[in-house]
Amino acid sequence: MFVCSKKTCFFIDMAKRLPLILLLFLAGDIYFYQAVTTLSQNPLLHWVYWLLDILLIIGIISITMIRRAGNNAQRLIATLMAVMLMDFIPKIFASPVLLAEDVMRIFRSFPPRNLYISEATLALAGIFFLIILFGLTRGKHFYRVRRETLFFPDLPAAFDGFTITQLSDIHAGSFSDAEGVQKGLDLVNAQKSDVILFTGDLVNNQATEMDRWIPAFSKLKAPMGKFSVLGNHDYGDYIKWETAEAKSANLARLKQIHGEIGFRLLLDETITLKKGEQSISLIGVENWGTGGFHQYGDLKKAAAGVPDDAFKILMSHDPSHWEGVTLDHHQHVHLTLSGHTHGMQFGIELFGFKWSPIKYVYKQWAGLYDNDGRFLYVNRGFGFLGLKGRIGMWPEVAVITLKRKKA
Structure with missing residues (x-):
């Protein structure tokens, strides 16, 4: 599903x-x-x-x-x-x-x-x-905080200890329990991270699904900003629209909503996060996936003008983009943040062991992956879709801390 x-x-x-x-x-x-x-x-x-x-x-x-x-x-x-x-x-x-x-x-x-x-x-x-x-x-709002600390030898010193809270796959159209959703949002704010990064699928299909949740999500706070990208469900590709104009208007409205909840939506572009004289590059691409998904995103366009020696964080909704494009990109992307799989909302995670049927579809499907110092983190998702709950693969708030690796 x-x-x-x-x-x-x-x-x-x-x-x-x-x-x-x-x-x-x-x-x-x-x-x-x-x-x-x-x-x-x-x-x-x-x-x-x-x-x-x-x-x-x-x-x-x-x-x-x-x-x-x-x-x-x-x-x-x-x-x-x-x-x-x-x-x-x-x-x-x-x-x-x-x-x-x-x-x-x-x-x-x-x-x-x-x-x-x-x-x-x-x-x-x-x-x-x-x-x-x-x-x-109860599983649909049984939010878990998952923490990772990553070490990089070329992380700018000013960003040693920099914290990221990542959200993904909100799927607002599936929500009905305001108290349950608020519990998750309170957990996000409690992390007090430097930035909040959202990696796509704000809605199931229509921008209107988010209307009642705008006040709650607009209260998310991060001192260095909140940034987002689009996921495959955000484009309205999975329902029949009366006209092409109606579909375009839906996407335009969805983009406005990102601004209304305080997120800077990155559409194949890069912004620079600065601390004093030092900086890191935050790259955001539109959805790109294998297996029949649309490939709207363009990493080459998004990273144009980014210095080769810049420290780079990429937001890309579908984890298949990592092996399909990112690892072969001529620039070194230090950390990629994705979502999309939901961990299939069903699986087992106990004492370091994890399994879900989704692993037979996606090679990278939940948690942290490393390829010679280039990391991918796949978020299990904040919301749910299809199955009205979560079994074993609980909804996630990910907190990633960047540390400078000492020589």
Whole structure:
């Protein structure tokens, strides 16, 4: 849902993968069903178990038949995604307990299933169900501050200790809870960073989505300024407009809103941040992505006139721009800030380990990456889209501190 440049791609992709999706879904259900039958022989319970699955399968098939991703279709998709996660994921994560038991049963001539192991399987599934329920209800505003300290030998001395708070993927059209959003904004201001940098996707599709949130976002503060770029959703490419003029007017209004909330929008251009006689270059490009996304951005144009020896920070919404363009650029870009992936709003991050299905689509999808001293930070996003929540991939406020590396 986050990796296709057009809404219709979601349905096409779902249709192509439908047989595999249904096969995995049914295989997991049949296997987990063994724990249910071990604990209860009540036929009514068994009927309810399969009735829920049949209804869900009908829903999955139905959304692949939709060819227009209007508001009603998007709400249906979001609902089905939530139900699928609550139904399917707990079974998948709990089934290894049954698998381990089956391995042992092979060497014991397949005795009946152990009652306690089936209870443990259902208990584990219940735990995962509660985690997913939390993500769908509270996870969308369960903001986490993530900190990185980066060292550079050529960082101007005046900027030693310079702090950046990065936001990305606000998606104002998905918000409904003003108190929850304010909690995140208060967390941003509490960091007291030198600058706030926003790396695109202010809205889902239309500039009007931001109207009610302008007063709240305009209160974000940073002593050296707030700067932003556009993301793929900001151009209005994913809905049908009555006229080309209406689409252009929407983008023009969105650009105005960046100013109204106090952000200097960078459109393939560079500004200079100064401390005394020293400076760093902040470059902002329009959206550029691979995999069918529009490539509006022009790094060559944006960095024209920037001295080769300048310390450079680039804001570019899509992380694929880093390997696709930035690393091959003739100038050394020290730090690139991106977003876009949302970490798929679903994954696991524990004790340094991180995983999400989005890693099979994007090589750089969350957190910090380094290529010979040229860094990329991919923000997991402040808002949400499609799935009305976040599970494991919590909304993020990133704080990056730049330090001068001593010789």
